[in-house]
Amino acid sequence: MDNKFKEIVLENSDTIVQKWLDEIDAAKNGNYSVSISDELFESTNREFVNIIFSSIKDQGETKNLKEFAEKLINLGWQVSYITDGLQVFRRVTIDFILSQSDQIDTKYISELLQSVDGWVEPVIRQFVNEYSGNWENIVSLQRVALQELSAPLIPVIDNITVMPLIGTIDTERAKLIMEELLEGVIKHNSEVVLIDITGVPVVDTMVAHHIIQAAEAVRLIGATCILVGIRPEIAQTIVNLGIDLGKFPTKSSLRKGFIKALEITGRRIVDSGKKDDAMEELIDSLGGE
Amino acid sequence: MTMDLQSCVTIEKEWDIVKARQLGREVAQKAGFGTVDQARIATAISELARNIYLYTDGGKLCFEIIDNVEQKGISMLSVDNGPGIEDISQVMEDGYSTSGGLGAGLPGVKRLVDQFDIQSEKGKGTEIRAVKWVR
Ligand SMILES: Nc1ncnc2c1ncn2[C@@H]1O[C@H](COP(=O)(O)OP(=O)(O)OP(=O)(O)O)[C@@H](O)[C@H]1O
Ligand SMILES: [Mg+2]
Numbered sequence: 491m492d493n494k495f496k497e498i499v500l501e502n503s504d505t506i507v508q509k510w511l512d513e514i515d516a517a518k519n520g521n522y523s524v525s526i527s528d529e530l531f532e533s534t535n536r537e538f539v540n541i542i543f544s545s546i547k548d549q550g551e552t553k554n555l556k557e558f559a560e561k562l563i564n565l566g567w568q569v570s571y572i573t574d575g576l577q578v579f580r581r582v583t584i585d586f587i588l589s590q591s592d593q594i595d596t597k598y599i600s601e602l603l604q605s606v607d608g609w610v611e612p613v614i615r616q617f618v619n620e621y622s623g624n625w626e627n628i629v630s631l632q633r634v635a636l637q638e639l640s641a642p643l644i645p646v647i648d649n650i651t652v653m654p655l656i657g658t659i660d661t662e663r664a665k666l667i668m669e670e671l672l673e674g675v676i677k678h679n680s681e682v683v684l685i686d687i688t689g690v691p692v693v694d695t696m697v698a699h700h701i702i703q704a705a706e707a708v709r710l711i712g713a714t715c716i717l718v719g720i721r722p723e724i725a726q727t728i729v730n731l732g733i734d735l736g737k738f739p740t741k742s743s744l745r746k747g748f749i750k751a752l753e754i755t756g757r758r759i760v761d762s763g764k765k766d767d768a769m770e771e772l773i774d775s776l777g778g779e
Numbered sequence: 780m781t782m783d784l785q786s787c788v789t790i791e792k793e794w795d796i797v798k799a800r801q802l803g804r805e806v807a808q809k810a811g812f813g814t815v816d817q818a819r820i821a822t823a824i825s826e827l828a829r830n831i832y833l834y835t836d837g838g839k840l841c842f843e844i845i846d847n848v849e850q851k852g853i854s855m856l857s858v859d860n861g862p863g864i865e866d867i868s869q870v871m872e873d874g875y876s877t878s879g880g881l882g883a884g885l886p887g888v889k890r891l892v893d894q895f896d897i898q899s900e901k902g903k904g905t906e907i908r909a910v911k912w913v914r
Binding site for chain 2: 660693695698699722723727732733
């Protein structure tokens with residue numbers, strides 16, 4: 491039976507393709523991105539339907555599918571374009587074959603459904619594979635990118651280094667922070683390191699513990715750690731948790747921490763007489779190079 | 780008394796802790812908590828979720844808004860089928876930890892919320908309910 495259905499479909503491919511294109515086109519307005527040009531939409535639809543037909547012809551072999559999927563992913567089209575398209579194809583094809591058949595009983599219909607599902611299934615499976623493979627790829631790339639961002643160390647001026655932390659800290663990242671911190675202190679010959687936690691959303695006992703340990707380790711190699719950027723709500727939760735940060739200096743802002751760091755390294759900001767805030771000026775001159 | 784549909788997060792991987800915090804924060808926002816209390820709630824959730832992650836094979840955290848005539852608040856329920864806690868008064872002491880941590884988690888949660896109940900049976904698991912009221 492399957493071969494007979496296939497024959498009908500392949501012989502009438504022009505009609506079926508046209509019906510399919512009409513339906514897809516009607517669905518476009520409601521569903522897909524408005525920014526897609528008509529030409530692009532049409533040529534993509536043609537390409538898509540060719541892939542479906544070549545897959546039916548070659549028993550599920552899908553030659554150009556990979557390339558096509560890559561193109562869709564790059565265009566940013568959602569996987570629903572594929573699944574909707576195949577759903578429409580299924581409906582159009584079943585309708586067409588039924589309209590060409592004279593003897594229709596339940597057995598016939600059940601065989602027809604089975605055949606058409608059998609054609610559509612490999613195409614769906616491979617598209618989903620392509621799409622999800624691509625997602626995994628993106629996720630792992632983003633992981634690498636995030637890791638590079640996760641513990642940046644900025645040697646601001648001689649002997650003073652800043653580590654601005656942004657985002658959630660998990661165990662892996664906490665370890666990385668510790669390593670980078672110690673390496674950086676040695677490499678940049680820092681006397682003071684400012685850890686800025688303005689961008690850390692939650693400081694729980696785990697995060698606090700790692701920060702305390704890091705500060706302790708920094709102290710052991712002869713430098714001082716100052717914790718800065720403690721937002722008011724974070725300060726309150728740290729107190730509620732009963733965490734003692736008394737052993738090392740904390741400052742509410744990076745700016746205050748920086749002034750403290752200058753003090754520790756035997757420097758201070760000299761007001762050159764102008765009205766402008768001396769710190770502001772210093773920061774400006776830092777960026778001016 | 781009316782209650783919203785409960786929302787839960789299963790804790791198995793470390794990043795589930797972040798998921799639980801996010802969901803809890805959403806619920807807390809909906810209940811009308813301010814920034815400081817939201818931070819307290821997120822931190823309490825973080826502690827409970829991390830304990831599940833560290834000391835059990837898995838469990839879940841469930842949140843719901845409590846809205847009765849007198850007051851509005853959030854209920855945080857932590858349930859696991861882990862080894863259980865034998866001496867509850869011991870784990871509620873500041874500084875007690877079997878994992879080299881600060882041992883500030885559970886006593887800290889108790890201070891972060893308004894109501895704190897812990898029930899545990901050795902070999903069966905632990906259930907902790909924490910409630911915070913909107914002020
Ligand atoms: N859900 C649980 N099931 C079994 N044991 C638990 C559970 N939660 C906590 N415990 C035990 O209670 C101890 C104290 O927990 P608590 O959260 O107060 O401190 P901690 O996790 O050791 O350190 P931290 O300060 O980082 O939270 C833990 O070390 C652990 O032995
Ligand atoms: Mg804990």
